[in-house]
Amino acid sequence: MGKQPNLYAFGDTDSLAKALRKYILRCQKAGFERHNAFKIAVSGGSLPKTLAKALLAQDDEEGKVDFSKWEVFFADERAVPLDHEDSNYGLLKKDLLDKIPESIGKPTVHPIDVQYMDDVQEMADQYQDALMKSFAAKDSVKIPIFDLLLLGCGPDGHTCSLFPNHELLRESDAWVAPIEDSPKPPKERITLTLPVVTGGIKIAFVATGEGKRDVLGKILDTEEGRSLPCGLVNEGGGDKVSWFTDHGAVQGVGFTRSEL
Numbered sequence: 001m002g003k004q005p006n007l008y009a010f011g012d013t014d015s016l017a018k019a020l021r022k023y024i025l026r027c028q029k030a031g032f033e034r035h036n037a038f039k040i041a042v043s044g045g046s047l048p049k050t051l052a053k054a055l056l057a058q059d060d061e062e063g064k065v066d067f068s069k070w071e072v073f074f075a076d077e078r079a080v081p082l083d084h085e086d087s088n089y090g091l092l093k094k095d096l097l098d099k100i101p102e103s104i105g106k107p108t109v110h111p112i113d114v115q116y117m118d119d120v121q122e123m124a125d126q127y128q129d130a131l132m133k134s135f136a137a138k139d140s141v142k143i144p145i146f147d148l149l150l151l152g153c154g155p156d157g158h159t160c161s162l163f164p165n166h167e168l169l170r171e172s173d174a175w176v177a178p179i180e181d182s183p184k185p186p187k188e189r190i191t192l193t194l195p196v197v198t199g200g201i202k203i204a205f206v207a208t209g210e211g212k213r214d215v216l217g218k219i220l221d222t223e224e225g226r227s228l229p230c231g232l233v234n235e236g237g238g239d240k241v242s243w244f245t246d247h248g249a250v251q252g253v254g255f256t257r258s259e260l
């Protein structure tokens with residue numbers, strides 16, 4: 001068996017957000033040391049709310065969030081206008097970006113607006129081009145290496161827009177892929193591919209609440225769960241992966257920690 005992901009479980013959202021902040025600040029520091037920037041990919045769903053709680057907190061002894069050196073990409077995006085309620089960009093904007101005070105600097109954010117495109121293939125290609133501009137110019141890398149990917153986990157074990165048993169899980173060339181038959185609406189989306197996700201320096205899942213308990217038990221504890229998309233990220237990422245969960249989501253899983 002390879003290296004295992006780190007599993008943290010907290011009693012409430014406030015302590016989870018505090019630990020997540022500490023973890024992100026460590027990743028930020030490593031990113032600044034690596035290339036004087038912090039390049040991250042962020043999911044939609046329930047994540048942006050927890051993220052806002054973590055990042056908009058007062059500076060403390062853990063340090064300071066310096067958004068001015070952040071570059072934010074999306075781990076996946078739905079093919080809807082940016083102001084649509086299903087847009088992952090829209091969600092992050094509402095929950096976090098619009099709330100960042102001017103005084104602490106704004107991150108560079110890379111949304112993708114499907115309104116000006118013919119189809120999801122074009123949307124994926126354009127997003128891949130945006131990644132190439134940001135990453136490939138400086139690093140001679142085969143894939144973009146994010147300093148951190150902040151991911152959600154759906155109740156079916158999907159992450160980004162990588163769904164269980166979908167052929168996209170086998171994509172090994174593209175950095176960004178289109179999906180036209182997402183089992184969760186909306187059907188049309190784009191997503192980072194598995195090699196890009198597992199290639200990140202650090203990968204963090206945030207999954208809370210009883211609604212995630214069954215799937216987390218499966219992913220973390222069963223053979224079947226290993227082939228779910230989140231399980232494949234665990235497998236490929238090993239101890240680069242950390243799970244930030246609460247007691248509602250991981251009751252019964254015996255190997256959690258609450259200290260980073």
Ligand SMILES: O=C1O[C@H](COP(=O)(O)O)[C@@H](O)[C@H](O)[C@H]1O
Pocket residue numbers: 042043044045046047075076077088151152153154155158159160161184
């Ligand atoms: O459809 C999506 O769902 C996942 C999981 O969302 P959650 O609300 O269960 O946390 C999310 O991570 C992904 O970005 C989104 O497009």
